Amino acid sequence: MRSGMIGFLFGTARVDFSPARLFSGSEIGGYWDVSVIGSLWKDTAGTIPVSVDGDQVARMDDLSGNGFHAFQSAATNRPIYRSSGGKAWLEGNGSRWLTVTGSAAAFAFAHKGAGTTALSSQDFYASSNPNAVCGAVGNCAGTTTQVGFNLYFDDRASVPANNRFTALVSRGVSNSAPVNLQTNDVVTPGAPSIVALRHSAAAGVAQSVGGATVATSSYSTGLSSSNAANDVQLMALGAGVLPLVGKFRGAVILDRFISSEEYADCVSWFAALE
Numbered sequence: 511m512r513s514g515m516i517g518f519l520f521g522t523a524r525v526d527f528s529p530a531r532l533f534s535g536s537e538i539g540g541y542w543d544v545s546v547i548g549s550l551w552k553d554t555a556g557t558i559p560v561s562v563d564g565d566q567v568a569r570m571d572d573l574s575g576n577g578f579h580a581f582q583s584a585a586t587n588r589p590i591y592r593s594s595g596g597k598a599w600l601e602g603n604g605s606r607w608l609t610v611t612g613s614a615a616a617f618a619f620a621h622k623g624a625g626t627t628a629l630s631s632q633d634f635y636a637s638s639n640p641n642a643v644c645g646a647v648g649n650c651a652g653t654t655t656q657v658g659f660n661l662y663f664d665d666r667a668s669v670p671a672n673n674r675f676t677a678l679v680s681r682g683v684s685n686s687a688p689v690n691l692q693t694n695d696v697v698t699p700g701a702p703s704i705v706a707l708r709h710s711a712a713a714g715v716a717q718s719v720g721g722a723t724v725a726t727s728s729y730s731t732g733l734s735s736s737n738a739a740n741d742v743q744l745m746a747l748g749a750g751v752l753p754l755v756g757k758f759r760g761a762v763i764l765d766r767f768i769s770s771e772e773y774a775d776c777v778s779w780f781a782a783l784e
Contacts, residue, residue, distance in 0.1 A: 527775040539764030540578035580608035599757040607746035629706040631759040631780035645747035649738040658738040677707040702784035
């Protein structure tokens with residue numbers, strides 16, 4: 511039986527920490543951070559650096575050391591680099607995202623219930639996809655029969671999760687009902703937000719808001735051992751479905767349930783970029 515947590519937190523100060531340190535034990539996964547402008551490129555080959563506000567981003571380098579870089583070959587789908595007041599982000603308009611090449615197989619741990627941490631930092635604009643889902647990070651295209659996971663903002667007035675974050679872990683074709691974990695905090699569109707999904711090998715599934723467990727569920731059986739249906743997308747669900755409308759600051763995905771201290775450090779790191 512596996513367990514996980516979905517967290518929705520705000521941080522206030524940077525600590526002496528970098529998410530790159532989470533990979534010191536040769537963990538599989540990736541770390542992408544818009545504040546490191548040297549990791550952003552205007553071409554997929556990584557020869558023309560992003561340098562000014564308004565540049566299109568064709569490539570975002572993985573800062574974990576694992577080489578899981580994110581790409582967008584189509585110019586019309588490339589996120590826009592923005593910077594103001596010492597802060598930086600990638601801007602999405604509902605048609606821009608990046609694909610982490612080669613991650614469908616390499617990141618299969620994220621939907622198998624193994625040790626996993628997946629975290630994303632973003633703002634969703636007030637006008638983002640009215641009455642729809644807006645993707646943050648994921649490799650499942652949003653169908654119950656695709657293998658993978660997603661972190662997304664749900665703006666559908668017809669569902670209980672309206673204006674809340676959801677983490678989805680798909681069971682796959684053989685047991686198609688996915689596991690959905692929703693935060694109870696209402697998200698304020700346009701406000702900085704951080705959402706995370708964590709798995710461990712303990713019993714049950716828990717979603718945690720500010721460190722307090724607010725709901726539990728079980729997915730002890732039925733999780734797929736197959737590779738994901740798609741590579742991981744940054745700023746969208748799998749296959750570029752339902753891209754983000756708003757600001758994207760960065761993400762971390764690794765094959766380890768990080769400690770509470772590491773989690774707090776990671777949240778503080780991204781919160782300081784808001």
